[in-house]
Every structure is written in structure tokens, then in C-alpha cells.
Amino acid sequence: MQSSNEQLEKLSNNFLQTATEMNSLALESVQASLQSVSIITQGLGDLSESVSSLSQKYLEQSVKNCQSMMNISSVNDLVDNQSVVMKDSFDELVSDMSNITQLSTSIAQKAAEPVANQLNKSISTISNKANQNIQAA
Numbered sequence: 084m085q086s087s088n089e090q091l092e093k094l095s096n097n098f099l100q101t102a103t104e105m106n107s108l109a110l111e112s113v114q115a116s117l118q119s120v121s122i123i124t125q126g127l128g129d130l131s132e133s134v135s136s137l138s139q140k141y142l143e144q145s146v147k148n149c150q151s152m153m154n155i156s157s158v159n160d161l162v163d164n165q166s167v168v169m170k171d172s173f174d175e176l177v178s179d180m181s182n183i184t185q186l187s188t189s190i191a192q193k194a195a196e197p198v199a200n201q202l203n204k205s206i207s208t209i210s211n212k213a214n215q216n217i218q219a220a
Contacts, residue, residue, distance in 0.1 A: 101212060101216075122193050129186065151168075
């Protein structure tokens with residue numbers, strides 16, 4: 084009977100220790116998620132700032148384009164001016180959208196890192212604990 088009680092006590096202690104470790108992993112997972120959300124929030128602020136800056140730049144460029152259109156004296160000048168404006172605008176748009184895409188990708192990568200690290204740690208801890216329990220049995 085003593086042996087059964089010792090085994091039950093050992094099993095109870097093992098279960099309690101496992102539950103405590105799982106609770107700790109859950110807490111660390113929540114902390115990693117909060118860190119990720121913080122990174123996303125900061126990144127969206129940076130992204131918003133960038134888009135606002137681009138809006139200002141495009142508005143200023145539009146004013147310059149309108150001013151240059153007012154100085155046009157012939158149809159040839161109009162066509163030449165319009166060609167330059169369209170080419171420059173397209174080139175700037177492609178470049179700016181590339182920068183926005185890079186910023187968005189960077190935000191996503193940085194935000195995923197704490198969660199991925201915690202997931203790897205959780206998997207490793209659970210795997211090790213399972214191996215210990217198998218060996219103990």
C-alpha cells in the first residue's frame with residue numbers, strides 16, 4: 084500500500100509541476116503576443132506617418148505641375164510637359180510603393196518574431212517534458 088501511495092504522490096507532484104510549467108508557457112505566450120501587438124502598433128504608426136508624408140509630397144508635386152501647366156504656350160509644350168509629368172509620377176509612385184511594401188514586410192517580420200520564438204520554445208519544452216514522462220514511466 085505504501086508503494087501505491089508513493090506512486091500516487093509522485094504522479095500528483097508530476098502533474099502539478101507539468102500544470103505549473105504549462106501555465107508559465109501560456110503566460111509567456113501571452114507576453115509574446117502582446118510584444119507582437121506592440122510592434123504592429125508602432126509599425127502602423129510609422130506606416131501612417133510614411134503615407135502622410137507621401138500625401139504631402141504628391142500634393143506639393145501637383146501644385147508644381149499645375150504651375151508649370153500655366154506657363155505652357157503651345158500644344159507641343161503641353162505634350163512634352165505632360166509626358167515628363169506622367170513618367171516622373173509613375174517612377175515616383177513605383178518607388179514609393181516599393182518603400183511602403185518594404186516597410187510593411189519589415190513590420191510583419193518583426194511582429195512575427197516574438198510569437199515564433201515563443202512557439203519554438205513551447206514546442207521544445209512540451210517535447211522535453213513528454214520525453215521525461217515517457218522515460219519516468
